[in-house]
Every structure is written in structure tokens, then in C-alpha cells.
Amino acid sequence: MSEGELSQRLDIGRTPIREALQRLARERLVIILPRRGVIVSDINVSGQLRLLELRREVERLLARSAARRATADVRARFDEIADKFEKSARRNDGIAFMRVDRAFNELCLVAAGNEFTVSAMRLTQSLSRRFWYHHYQQTPDMPETAKLHADIARAIAAGDEDGAATGTDRLIDKIEAFTRATVSNDFR
Numbered sequence: 001m002s003e004g005e006l007s008q009r010l011d012i013g014r015t016p017i018r019e020a021l022q023r024l025a026r027e028r029l030v031i032i033l034p035r036r037g038v039i040v041s042d043i044n045v046s047g048q049l050r051l052l053e054l055r056r057e058v059e060r061l062l063a064r065s066a067a068r069r070a071t072a073d074v075r076a077r078f079d080e081i082a083d084k085f086e087k088s089a090r091r092n093d094g095i096a097f098m099r100v101d102r103a104f105n106e107l108c109l110v111a112a113g114n115e116f117t118v119s120a121m122r123l124t125q126s127l128s129r130r131f132w133y134h135h136y137q138q139t140p141d142m143p144e145t146a147k148l149h150a151d152i153a154r155a156i157a158a159g160d161e162d163g164a165a166t167g168t169d170r171l172i173d174k175i176e177a178f179t180r181a182t183v184s185n186d187f188r
Helices: 003-010 014-026 045-069 072-091 094-112 115-138 142-157 161-186
Strands: 030-033 037-040
Touching (some): 003 014, 003 037, 014 030, 045 094, 045 161, 072 094, 094 115, 142 161
Antiparallel strands (some): 030 037
């Protein structure tokens, strides 16, 4: 589609459309083809695996920092989030999981108190979430993934930096295995 087509279709001026498309392009969600239009970027396994390399390191730092710096009120919220992850796992409710995951990610950013992780994490999490949402029905791992998230939330709530980091590594290991499994599922 072109900016003009989007502007007409959405009944919005071209400037906000252009700004939104530029942001989506910076986040690698679309590709702008000058004088030809805009296309949605590919969702591919090799890109996701490279993204997970970055995500592992940054999320480990984020989880440790959150466990160290979270206030008592924020720790209580992490316990509540862990309960919600466990509930979504029991019900195998992917939509509930996605909502809780978003709240968990935002709370981690707040609790960590490191403004430099915010932009890096928002990008990696949105790209990972897009990959997961596109493929999650191919492999029945959502309940396990929700439980792994709950483990991290509980470790942060307890102020357990090493537990939060270990939980993050287990989660990224699971996501990496899930990512690799999508390749074999795509060829069935």
C-alpha cells in the first residue's frame, strides 16, 4: 500500500500516516519502498534467532535489575502477575497470556529503573511477540511458557537476582526451541 491509499482508507492526513510508517520501519515491522509503497516485513526464523541472542542478554540484565530495585508495592504486583500467568497456563488461554505478558514486560522496565533498556526491550519484545503470535498454534507450548514467565515474576518478587536471571535463561531457551520447531512445522 502507499501512504496515499492508507490516508484515504483511514480518513487520516498523510503526515500522521507517514510518521506511523516511519516508526514501524524503525521497528522493522514494515519496509518502505520509495515511490512504490509499504510492505509488511517478513517473519523469519533466522532473524528471530539473532534477535533472541540480544534478548537473552538484555532480559537477563533487566530481570536482575528488577529483582534488586523493585519496591515492595512492585514486588506485590509481580506476585499478582505470576498468579495470572499460572491461571492462563491452566486454561491454555493464549489471549490472557499475551495481556499478562505485556503487563509483565512493562513492569520489568519500570522495576529495573534503567532507562537505556526501555527502547531495546520494546523493540525486541514486539518483534518476538509478533513471531510468537504468528506461530504459537503450531506448537502446544503456551502453558509451559506462561509457567516460565511466572517463575521469573516470582523470583523478582522475592528479590532473587540469580533466580530471575536463571529463569530468564530457561525462558529464552524455551523460546529458542520453539523458534527452531517452527521450521520443521513449516515443512509439514
